[in-house]
Amino acid sequence: MLYIKLESDNSLVTTVYQPIYRGDNMNQNAIFLIPLEVENVDIEAAKVYLSYIRADGVADVVILEPLTSLYKEAWYQYVLPINSKLSKYPGEVVCWLQIFYGSASDPTVIKSGEVIINVLESKDIDNYLNDNQVTALYQLQMKMESSMETVHTAIDSKADGLTYDANSKQLQLLSGEETIGNAVTLSEEGDG
Numbered sequence: 001m002l003y004i005k006l007e008s009d010n011s012l013v014t015t016v017y018q019p020i021y022r023g024d025n026m027n028q029n030a031i032f033l034i035p036l037e038v039e040n041v042d043i044e045a046a047k048v049y050l051s052y053i054r055a056d057g058v059a060d061v062v063i064l065e066p067l068t069s070l071y072k073e074a075w076y077q078y079v080l081p082i083n084s085k086l087s088k089y090p091g092e093v094v095c096w097l098q099i100f101y102g103s104a105s106d107p108t109v110i111k112s113g114e115v116i117i118n119v120l121e122s123k124d125i126d127n128y129l130n131d132n133q134v135t136a137l138y139q140l141q142m143k144m145e146s147s148m149e150t151v152h153t154a155i156d157s158k159a160d161g162l163t164y165d166a167n168s169k170q171l172q173l174l175s176g177e178e179t180i181g182n183a184v185t186l187s188e189e190g191d192g
Contacts, residue, residue: 002030002082004115005075006038006097012115021122025084030117032064033075038099039110046101048078055091055119061098090121 003016018028032050034043048064064078071077080086086093097112159181161174170183 001028002117003033004030004095005033006035006112008035009113010038010110011113012095012097014115014117019120020082020087020117021120022087022090023084023122024082024087024119026081028082030080030082031067032078032080032097033071034078034097034099035075036070041099041101041108041110043076043099046099049098049100050080050095051098052086052093052095052117054086054093055089060085064097086117087119090119093117093119 001016001018002014002020005013005015007013012032015033020028032048034048036043048066049061050064051059051061053059062080064080067077067079069077093116094114095117096114097110099110099112101108101110159173159175163172163174163179164170165172169186171186172179172183173181
């Protein structure tokens with residue numbers, strides 16, 4: 001979790017830092033702490049945007065969403081989920097806030113100073129595996145998760161009896177009154 005505070009001089013200061021690695025996606029947030037009022041503008045009535053430039057030079061602007069709770073009763077908390085778009089490249093991400101207040105035809109705009117978010121290098125699996133291998137890994141994971149669901153379902157419906165159909169010579173597990181699993185066909189004595 002990152003906490004970045006907007007100071008009274010409109011500078012941004014990182015107060016809590018947790019490393020962000022290239023490729024991180026939705027595993028943490030950056031929280032921007034903004035006073036209740038900035039330059040006589042009621043922040044609750046304003047829109048807060050974050051502008052940033054990634055290490056590769058690509059820029060973006062995102063609207064920040066306010067959290068419902070205040071921080072120490074004096075700061076609004078605006079959240080930026082750290083996604084793979086922001087963390088795509090290692091290096092410095094230059095960020096600043098823009099606060100818009102008033103009508104669209106004549107808004108008041110307050111711009112903050114800049115803050116640097118460092119995205120740390122990490123090994124890129126793409127350099128070691130081709131697309132087919134990565135796809136196979138993801139498909140294998142999905143199959144395993146599906147198989148585990150089947151196992152959990154079977155465990156949840158424990159066998160507590162057997163049923164035998166003499167006409168079809170099939171033996172089947174029961175859980176209460178419900179059949180579970182696959183039926184087994186028994187051969188007649190001497191057939192085998």
